[in-house]
Amino acid sequence: MNADDQQLRQSLARLLSEAGHGKQWTDAVAQVPRHTFVPTYFYQDGGQWAEVTSASPGYLEAVYANRALTTQIKEDEPTSSSSEPGLMLTMLDALDAEPGHRVLEVGTGTGYNAALLSQVLGDTQVTTVDVDPELTTDAERRLNQAGFRPSVLTGDGALGAPQRAPFDRIIATCGMQSVPPAWVEQAADGAVMIIPIGWGLARVTVDGGKATGRFLDNGAYFMARRTGRVRPRFDELDEQSSTTTDLDGPEALVRLEFPLGLALPGSRTCSWTGSDGSVSAVGIWTPDGSTATAGRDGSVRQVGPRRLWDVVEKLNEQFTTAPIREDFGLTVTPERQWTWWKSEETGWDVPNDYFAE
Numbered sequence: 001m002n003a004d005d006q007q008l009r010q011s012l013a014r015l016l017s018e019a020g021h022g023k024q025w026t027d028a029v030a031q032v033p034r035h036t037f038v039p040t041y042f043y044q045d046g047g048q049w050a051e052v053t054s055a056s057p058g059y060l061e062a063v064y065a066n067r068a069l070t071t072q073i074k075e076d077e078p079t080s081s082s083s084e085p086g087l088m089l090t091m092l093d094a095l096d097a098e099p100g101h102r103v104l105e106v107g108t109g110t111g112y113n114a115a116l117l118s119q120v121l122g123d124t125q126v127t128t129v130d131v132d133p134e135l136t137t138d139a140e141r142r143l144n145q146a147g148f149r150p151s152v153l154t155g156d157g158a159l160g161a162p163q164r165a166p167f168d169r170i171i172a173t174c175g176m177q178s179v180p181p182a183w184v185e186q187a188a189d190g191a192v193m194i195i196p197i198g199w200g201l202a203r204v205t206v207d208g209g210k211a212t213g214r215f216l217d218n219g220a221y222f223m224a225r226r227t228g229r230v231r232p233r234f235d236e237l238d239e240q241s242s243t244t245t246d247l248d249g250p251e252a253l254v255r256l257e258f259p260l261g262l263a264l265p266g267s268r269t270c271s272w273t274g275s276d277g278s279v280s281a282v283g284i285w286t287p288d289g290s291t292a293t294a295g296r297d298g299s300v301r302q303v304g305p306r307r308l309w310d311v312v313e314k315l316n317e318q319f320t321t322a323p324i325r326e327d328f329g330l331t332v333t334p335e336r337q338w339t340w341w342k343s344e345e346t347g348w349d350v351p352n353d354y355f356a357e
């Protein structure tokens with residue numbers, strides 16, 4: 001082992017330990033060579049993706065910094081990354097996994113998180129799945145190289161891994177719009193799931209076919225589960241008659257970012273800047289093609305099956321200041337699932353039929 005990478009790994013582990021992460025996970029960071037899983041990464045340089053390899057200056061320092069690194073680009077879009085180690089440990093701490101637990105990870109990516117899980121829980125307990133066969137082939141090879149032999153599967157993680165169920169813990173490392181019913185079906189009673197949804201991380205516990213729990217206080221945004229690209233329908237908006245709003249669109253989208261991510265799963269936002277450098281309009285769209293824009297002049301245009309700006313207006317009445325994440329929760333039953341604020345009695349239905357997206 002190279003002395004440099006060992007030293008850098010120790011100092012990353014120390015940093016994460018000082019940040020209060022669990023000792024078993026910081027010990028795993030000190031032991032598992034992240035550079036084996038991230039032999040190259042990409043960064044944006046003047047609008048282009050540039051590749052950094054192990055021969056590039058600063059490579060090892062970047063790999064052992066508390067940084068997310070983009071590890072795969074397809075059609076000019078990032079499609080896989082090694083998440084920020086601090087965020088990974090926040091999720092692993094919240095997962096509350098112990099030796100003996102059977103764990104399913106959805107989103108193998110580089111295989112580094114599966115390696116941390118294997119180090120702490122034992123590789124026979126770990127199953128990891130990614131939709132991209134190139135990634136799973138590389139990840140499995142790297143895991144073996146680092147001495148781990150977890151079960152690495154290729155497929156849509158929304159289906160879980162029935163052949164390896166039941167699981168005591170399920171952790172997703174790609175952004176989901178809701179919880180696939182297969183995960184609840186494949187979870188043992190008492191199982192904990194950590195799921196990135198919207199701008200947060202839901203932590204739910206399974207009991208008798210129902211899963212419920214709250215969001216962690218940490219913000220997080222993960223690469224969305226791959227389901228095909230969703231494009232906003234801005235070009236159709238000019239044909240729509242406009243209505244007006246009293247809302248300051250840019251301010252509202254920032255203040256309401258978290259509840260919007262839950263009320264409108266998979267929603268994305270953007271803004272346009274005028275010649276004076278200030279935001280002139282904002283846009284929002286969802287995977288079903290619904291699209292809305294709101295201009296600084298108060299004009300609103302909407303197209304598609306859902307009137308998205310109406311949802312923004314409604315949330316604005318409910319949240320006059322940015323709400324805290326831990327007040328939100330998620331409940332999944334075989335019949336329905338919904339995200340909620342403060343009490344399960346209220347909230348927003350999210351799709352339960354995963355493949356209807």
Ligand SMILES: C[S@@+](CC[C@H](N)C(=O)[O-])C[C@H]1O[C@@H](n2cnc3c(N)ncnc32)[C@H](O)[C@@H]1O
Pocket residue numbers: 079080081082083106107108109110111112113114129130131132135155156157158173174222223224225226227
């Ligand atoms: C942030 S990366 C995962 C990082 C990974 N855990 C690691 O340690 O490197 C998100 C991953 O989710 C995967 N993904 C996207 N859609 C998926 C799906 N439907 N099923 C399984 N994996 C999926 C992507 O291919 C990508 O590798």
